[in-house]
Amino acid sequence: MLTVDALGPSGPYRTRNQLVIADVTGAEVATVSLVPRLFVTRTMAVLGRASSLPLAARLEALDAAGSLFAAESSEYVALVSRVSGLPMADVEAAAATISDACRTAYEAAQRARPAGAAESLSAVDVGGLWTRRGNVFAVHAAGNHPAVHSLWLQALALGYRVAVRPSRREPFTPYRLICALRAAGFGDDHVVLLPCAHDVADEILRCADLGMVYGGDSVIAKYAGDPRVLPQGPGRSKILVTADSDWAPVLDMIVSSIAHHGGVGCINATGVLIEGDPAPLASALATRLAALPDSVLPRYPLDAALALRDHLAVRAAGTRPLLGASQLVTDLGDGSAVLRPTLHLLPSASCPQLGAELPFPCAWVAPWHRSSDGLAPLRHTLVLTAVTRDDSLIASLAADPTISNLYLGNRPTTYVHPHLPHDSYLPDFLMRTTSFVSPPRVALWGTPNARLRRN
């Protein structure tokens, strides 16, 4: 069995408190060292005292880490696939995304730099200087998809020391990534992995200057009042097709939005809104989703899959199932199950199910009425793909602060690019601008200050 040590400020640290990680069939594949609170407190103090690498060395190390992370990754990919239930191809793609993110993290972060702020001291005379809001950044990571670990690399690139609490479901990705970063030149006191129990996790945030937390609504509510914490909540991504546009040419895009990456991401579409009769679109979508092969769908432990089925059955009350809870679970007979896509038709866009985001291709189709529904059902959305020609609607959607990403036309909600902000730019949260003014070039007794002397 594999052992995943904590990666502390003096190297790997193995505890007696070992968490067993099982794959989707229930077979035990690894144990993880869960660190106690005292270790967290002391580790974070070391991070606070450490000095970051100079920029050039950071970039070099990030570059090298990207290559190390990608190299000889077949065992890692197989392991993550076994444990997370994601198809191998998705894990491979995620590994490539992380590897690329190592190389592009700094450049991606720079996209967020205000036009009036300089990148470094040497680049400013009189003006803004882009500076960190703190020195130690904490991440409570998610385990739904390995690619979530591509984001915090930007903090490292910007000179933060970073502490990652891995998900209890899938600690292998951050372990591999942090090992790669260390091998590439980051110090043990620059980036640490702190697997820990739930009640210890808060200590990581408490000791950090800033933190980022992935979680459901209750987790987000818990940190809502804490300005030092950036919540990464449910995505509730959506697609809107207005009456001036035909859905048939974008059907592939809608299917992909719902089911790409096994439908486990916050960028996968949960709500599909259509102006006009939703039945034909829903029916076409159901046919396409039902035809997806098991090989591109997520696997779950059977008991967890059945719990999801029961939850969905209750949640779907009052809706019309096209692909209902009863066909969600395909028992593979080895302790695991494939989660098949589900699709329900809602009587109205105001039904709360529109935001019911579950870790498989799970979508809800509803009619959208411009005058009576307005923007309300489209709000609180991570990615909204709008298939419309209505420029004033586009302007309203772009202006809405609760819609994080707006894509137009035949562009799936799952589209990502290193230069695009995920949920605003992460550096919006990590950085601030200091006003920086160099000493006057002309001596005080020179001409420009003559007036001062006269006074």
Added chain:
Amino acid sequence: MWDSDDADEFIRGAMRWHFDPATGSPFWLAQASSLGFDPRVDVRSVADLRLFPNVVDELRHVRPEQLIPRGYGDSAEIVGVYDSGGTTGAPKRVVFLDDWLQRMITHMLEPLDRLGVPLGLNWLGMLPTGPHAVGHFIGMAARARRGLMFNIDLDPRWVRRLIVSGQQAQAEAYIDHLVEQASQVLLSQEIGVLMTTPPLLERLARRDDLLAAITENVRLIMWGGAHMDTDTHDLFRNEVFPGIPLHGVYGSTMIMGGASQRLGDTELPTFDGFGPYITFSVVDPVSLEPVPYGVRGQVVTSHVSKSMLLPNNLERDTAIRVPALPGQPGDSLADLAPVQVFGDEAVVEGVY
């Protein structure tokens, strides 16, 4: 009979005392008729204490004077009435008599000589006083070691209330208040023995100035009142306070005192009973049968003294069952931890 070297003979004598109408307490004499057995006949050994029902819930409402064995007559030297922590509902009350207290304190201090702790050190306790026994008795221990006692009161019920009602920030502020008070003592006095709970020990260690003061002066750190996992124990012993003996006490109002941590380099923090007065067993929580050695089970405590009888109490703690030291009845307890309550995990929406 109270000084018998034979634990089982001691138990038989104690049964005669507690269930004789002339010497037993009104509380136990009233229980006797509903026991379904005669303790004076049927309880022949430490192991037989498991015949008793767990009566500790009765201590939430019984009048404490009913707990004093009649055999003391008018000469019972009553130290006081003390409460349990109150974690599980209304507090349970017991009466401490002086003969037991002296025996307990002597036992508690016995390891200090072996740990090389000199007499005459000053003590700082950050412990519950108020209705709780430990904060009061630690001062007697300090006096017995010819030291001065400095006290910071810790009100565990208030902390719990704040946490249960979601007032985490208030709980933090209260703990800061305790640390601040302790800092006044640690930085202005010479403290040789520090006794507190593991969470407060962590809080003290966060401050570099207090860490320095402790490292310079303290010759013994005693901990109790909450669990300390083995990883944290190792960190304290090897990295935070290297060179300072770390000595735990597994204390409980329901055993009327505490069990001392076994000295030496045990792999896991291990606690030994104080037979025949304080004995432990480790059982399967469902069958209540003893688990095998080396296996984790739920802790059952028994207290049997002249002053009090509290047998067969299933605690909310788990421990790994380890053999008791030679001559010691019952089990010893390794790697104590709270009972974990596992509910059905509900589905949380959102993909994280």
